[in-house]
Amino acid sequence: MATVTVEINGRPYAVGCADGQEERVRILGKQFDTSVRQVAGDVGHVGDIRLFLMAALMLADELHEARLALQNGTPAAAPAPAAAPGGDGVAEALNAVAARIEKIAQGL
Template sequence: MATVTVEINGRPYAVGCADGQEERVRILAKQFDTHVRQVAADVGHVGDIRLFLMAALVLADELHEVRMTNGSGATALSAPAGAMSPSPAEPGVAEALNAVAARIEKIAQGL
């Protein structure tokens, strides 16, 4: 298992992922960071946990809209040029998301 340090809203986070998935995790983290920074610009500083939650809800809403547009439960997401689009079926992505979720929960327990 590899560990990648990603930066979200100016703070570093160590994330575990499957070997070979490091670049993919960096790309996903950069996309998430963009959403977190947009939420922060819209609502101001409300704490990292709330910013992360709001950004996750924005992403969930976008995913829901894509699924509704497709008319099925499939996710046919288009990624920015040069980026790899996430596929829930690929090993390592779910693992990375679980690691991020665990990290967020640990941070929340410390508040």
């Protein structure tokens, strides 16, 4: 088993992976870092766990939309911004994710 260090929001994290998968883990780490930094830019620093959770929810939502689009043969919608400018960023970001989840649920 190999170990790769990925940097997420300026902090290093050691991640175990199968031998030969190191570069893939680095690429995925960079993609996740981009999402976390986007959330942090939109809502401010609210702690790593909340930033990671919000970024993970955004990515899970995008994945779900892409899977639905593949099943339906339609193009996937563009991801919603993590938060609208102004106001309480955390609440707005969570409301945006909740609205997208409700939209998805209505389409099922």
